[in-house]
Amino acid sequence: MLGYKHTKQAIEKMKSRFVNKTNNPMFGKTHSEYTKNLISIKKSIRPLGLYDKNYNLIEKYSNQVELANKFGVHKNDYF
Numbered sequence: 893m894l895g896y897k898h899t900k901q902a903i904e905k906m907k908s909r910f911v912n913k914t915n916n917p918m919f920g921k922t923h924s925e926y927t928k929n930l931i932s933i934k935k936s937i938r939p940l941g942l943y944d945k946n947y948n949l950i951e952k953y954s955n956q957v958e959l960a961n962k963f964g965v966h967k968n969d970y971f
Contacts, residue, residue: 932957 913919936955944950953959960967
């Protein structure tokens with residue numbers, strides 16, 4: 893697809909799709925916490941582990957957000 897250009901007709905069709913926001917099936921709705929967790933797990937590249945000094949696994953986390961929540965910090969904070 894590198895270098896591909898959409899036709900003017902295709903571009904206009906894409907633009908017209910977003911004129912009326914109610915065409916989006918999620919407009920005005922939010923995901924449940926359960927669904928948010930499922931999305932988060934699916935998007936996680938790899939799980940994280942918390943280890944002691946001897947490299948023994950203490951606890952496993954599905955992603956950095958879950959780990960950050962455990963310690964009450966933002967996911968981008970450095971320890």
